[in-house]
Amino acid sequence: MTAEIIDGKVIAADLRARVADEVARVKREHNLVPGLAVVLVGNDPASEVYVRSKHTQTQAAGMASFEHKLPTDVSQQDLLTLVAKLNRDPAVHGILVQLPLPKGLNTEAVINAIDPAKDVDGLHPNNAGRLAGGFEALSPCTPLGCIILTKSVHASLEGMNAIVIGRSNLVGRPLVQLLLNENATVTIAHSRSRDLPGLVRKADLVYAAVGRPEMVRGDWLKPGATVIDVGINRIPKEDGKTRLVGDVAYQEALAVAGAITPVPGGVGQMTVACLLVNTLRAACAIAGLPKPAV
Numbered sequence: 001m002t003a004e005i006i007d008g009k010v011i012a013a014d015l016r017a018r019v020a021d022e023v024a025r026v027k028r029e030h031n032l033v034p035g036l037a038v039v040l041v042g043n044d045p046a047s048e049v050y051v052r053s054k055h056t057q058t059q060a061a062g063m064a065s066f067e068h069k070l071p072t073d074v075s076q077q078d079l080l081t082l083v084a085k086l087n088r089d090p091a092v093h094g095i096l097v098q099l100p101l102p103k104g105l106n107t108e109a110v111i112n113a114i115d116p117a118k119d120v121d122g123l124h125p126n127n128a129g130r131l132a133g134g135f136e137a138l139s140p141c142t143p144l145g146c147i148i149l150t151k152s153v154h155a156s157l158e159g160m161n162a163i164v165i166g167r168s169n170l171v172g173r174p175l176v177q178l179l180l181n182e183n184a185t186v187t188i189a190h191s192r193s194r195d196l197p198g199l200v201r202k203a204d205l206v207y208a209a210v211g212r213p214e215m216v217r218g219d220w221l222k223p224g225a226t227v228i229d230v231g232i233n234r235i236p237k238e239d240g241k242t243r244l245v246g247d248v249a250y251q252e253a254l255a256v257a258g259a260i261t262p263v264p265g266g267v268g269q270m271t272v273a274c275l276l277v278n279t280l281r282a283a284c285a286i287a288g289l290p291k292p293a294v
């Protein structure tokens with residue numbers, strides 16, 4: 001048996017098309033053009049992959065895209081000043097500061113400085129706390145994308161056993177909250193967990209968000225499990241170039257899983273599409289308009 005491949009490209013393209021329709025509508029009916037500002041400090045390789053697709057796709061959806069590239073040695077004060085300026089800018093409805101920030105910068109202070117209404121990454125404590133409390137919130141894009149991909153396989157996640165490997169503020173923790181909202185039973189694993197293969201074997205839904213290339217092996221999986229691979233790892237090839245692999249040993253998992261996301265072409269695609277969704281939602285909320293249809 002070979003697993004169904006969950007096509008993030010197709011699912012993300014469908015979502016982006018629905019966002020573009022709504023963007024066209026709010027422009028026509030309310031003269032509102034949602035705008036996204038991305039702040040990239042220094043050059044983190046994972047972040048650069050992200051930035052590439054974001055700019056193009058934001059514009060393709062009819063939104064405004066603003067990019068701010070700052071040098072690695074930018075001061076905390078200059079970064080905070082930029083965030084304050086974006087908070088005040090009426091053309092900007094979403095602010096995303098690429099993480100991780102270079103050493104020496106205080107990530108928590110930068111995130112706290114973002115206007116929660118423009119926090120399309122869902123990282124501000126107002127949004128993270130609201131999500132954890134089960135209230136409506138701007139939620140992180142990658143976890144939102146993981147849920148949509150899972151629901152392309154299972155209409156309902158109610159009562160399913162899910163394992164989330166990784167507990168970062170950006171991926172693992174908010175994903176746990178979204179899965180709870182779907183009435184899944186959730187195990188949270190991390191670097192101190194014991195017998196990870198044994199924990200994974202019990203799961204109907206496996207989310208790998210670790211940052212370790214091909215760590216999750218095929219023989220860890222319960223046959224038929226749905227595997228959502230969040231990892232984006234750049235590893236060297238024989239020819240000196242690099243390629244992207246996930247946190248799951250894809251070829252091994254294909255033979256055991258019921259469904260699996262590829263890397264690239266899986267979760268990463270959805271992250272960008274969900275960022276557009278969050279920017280549209282933030283723009284409508286800031287403008288006092290009803291919630292958009294996506």
Ligand SMILES: NC(=O)C1=CN([C@@H]2O[C@H](COP(=O)(O)OP(=O)(O)OC[C@H]3O[C@@H](n4cnc5c(N)ncnc54)[C@H](OP(=O)(O)O)[C@@H]3O)[C@@H](O)[C@H]2O)C=CC1
Pocket residue numbers: 046142165166167168169170171172189190191192193196209210211212230231232233267268269271
């Ligand atoms: N596809 C996409 O759109 C996105 C992909 N990513 C990718 O997802 C991956 C995770 O990202 P992120 O959450 O930001 O990473 P972090 O480094 O912030 O978190 C990694 C998590 O994995 C846990 N971990 C580390 N080693 C092990 C281990 N051996 N066994 C079990 N758990 C372990 C850590 O545990 P502990 O807490 O104990 O340290 C931590 O909770 C990366 O590859 C990143 O590039 C990230 C964002 C978006």
Ligand SMILES: Nc1nc(=O)c2c([nH]1)NC[C@@H]1CN(c3ccc(C(=O)N[C@@H](CCC(=O)O)C(=O)O)cc3)C=[N+]21
Pocket residue numbers: 046047049050053096097098099100121141142170232244263264265266267268269271272
């Ligand atoms: N504040 C913040 N929020 C983030 O969401 C965030 C971040 N910082 N820092 C970096 C990570 C990484 N990340 C990715 C998103 C999309 C792709 C993506 O589009 N991947 C495509 C293309 C890969 C390719 O270039 O081949 C794919 O997987 O198919 C990758 C990586 C978001 N991150």
Ligand SMILES: [Mg+2]
Pocket residue numbers: 008262263264265266267268269
């Ligand atoms: Mg991907």
